[in-house]
Amino acid sequence: MTAPDDVRTAVDAAYRDEWGQVVATLIGLTGDWDLAEDCAQDAFAAALATWPRDGVPHRPGAWLTTTARNRVTDRLRRDTAGAAKLRQLAVLAGAPDEPPVEEIPDERLRLIFTCCHPALPFPARVALTLRTLAGLTTAEIARAFLTAEPAMAKRLVRAKRKIQEAGIPYRVPPAELLPQRLAAVLAVLYLIFNEGYNEGPGEEDVRRALTAEAIRLTRILVRLMPGEPEPRGLLALMLLHEARRTTRTEEGVLVTLEHQDRSRWDRALIDEGVETLDQALAVRRTGPYQVQAAIAACHATAPDASSTDWPQIAALYTELARLAPSPVVDLNRAVAVAMADGIPAGLALVDGIAASGRLDGYHLLPATRADLLRRAGRIAEAKAAYEEARELAPTDTERNYLSGRLREL
Incomplete structure (x- = not known):
């Protein structure tokens, strides 16, 4: 017994x-x-x-x-x-x-690629992955994504019906399709992680469960595809972010990376993340997740904010913009350039992004501009930019941070 x-x-x-x-x-x-x-x-x-x-x-x-x-x-x-x-x-x-x-992993690998097939709508891929691979209940998935349970149940039913009616094959894609399909799988896993990691409405235990499941599923993918470096890059990125989860907010207010208590960062996760990144880079097939992990490693391994290697981070963002161009990457690069080459250089890049209209309505654009203006001593302009960012911010945590900045000014 x-x-x-x-x-x-x-x-x-x-x-x-x-x-x-x-x-x-x-x-x-x-x-x-x-x-x-x-x-x-x-x-x-x-x-x-x-x-x-x-x-x-x-x-x-x-x-x-x-x-x-x-x-x-x-x-x-x-x-x-x-x-x-x-x-x-x-x-x-x-x-x-x-x-x-673990000696017969192919079925699980087939399941991952089927759940994340590009013929399925992206929300359905996420829900199906969490239900079928992670075993979360429909109610748990609905709660995690702030969706009514009946609506989530219908989404799952539609996804399974689509697989059957469209004849989506239950297999690992052929070699010529693998890079594109693997990118879709990694995007789903990273979205699951970010839904749990980013501060927002919802229960803390649900968010933690999402990040844990994303890390666990990515570990599985790494074991099933040992010759592919990007799953390792994504795993390293997740571990390095998760290492500082507990320091990202304080009493409901966002704490920026610069001001986080580094003594509370999880050194074991950082060490594992750096080691995992090194294994990925050794393959010498660089991808966007490896570059993002390298940026996270620069922050995680710096003894304090003042010793951050900003020129290296700026160079990494330049490479990321080449591999996965987006205005958000350009905005992050502008911050790194400001810290490496001076505030005026960074502000010029931010103003160029704002003029392009590519990030209209994105709260981090005026928030970034406000921070650089504050550092440049242009207080009146900084206040106006902080107020704009606060109006656009999607969570109380971020609004509280921006309100604090305004009070300081």
Whole structure:
């Protein structure tokens, strides 16, 4: 007999680690997403019922996969249309003591690429990834994205129907399509991370769960695609950002990177992030996530704000603008140029971006301009820019910060 608390802990750990693999295996066998999820849930329920009596198996993932596959067999046996699938399952059936899941990762890799297929709308990709790979409930996903649960349920149903009706293949893309498809996967994972990392409405525990799931799924992708450097670059970027999560706000007010308490940064995450970035860069195929991680590493490894290597950061933003051009990248580069080459040089770049109209309505444009004007001693102009930024700011945390700046002036 195993203590109930120990079983609950073991099942929870197995759910985090094995859910995606179990579901991926069943989808690969049946092509039926709903059947796969239902039978995977049945397997975890069976674990809660039998592990207290029989003990936690040596390989929980293998036990769960076999149990879920047996549930699929039972369901199909009751369905006359399931005969063909039953013949397929009979060939693939294995004993509970099959190899651990990390030796047969292809199903999970196929699932990641299918969830993030470009034929699906971007919000559907995010929701399907969290539901199918991470095992979040529809209610949890809806809460994370501040969406009504029925609306999120419909989004998931539409996504699964689209996969079936459009004949989206359950496979890793061929070599010629891999760079484009991998970029789509990484974009989904990074959005999930940012939804949890950025300050905004919603529960703190939900936001933390999102960043944890994004990091976990990216770790899986790194293991499944060891020769691709960009997943490692994204993982490094996430780790370096997560290392300073606890210092980003104080009593509901945003704390800028310059003023964060670096003694509270998580050094273990920083060390892992830098090591992961080094592994990615060693492949010598630079991508935008690696460059962003390198910028984050410059900040994370500087002993204090005054020793930040701004010329290096400006050069990295120039490279990022070449790889992934966007006005937001240009705005960040302008800040780095201001810190490296002087405030007038940075202000000229910011004014050029403002004149282009590419960031109209984006609160960080006037906020950045306000900060540079303040540093230049142009107080009246800085106040006007801070007021504009406060009007556009999307969260109370940022509005509180901008109000504080105005009071200082």
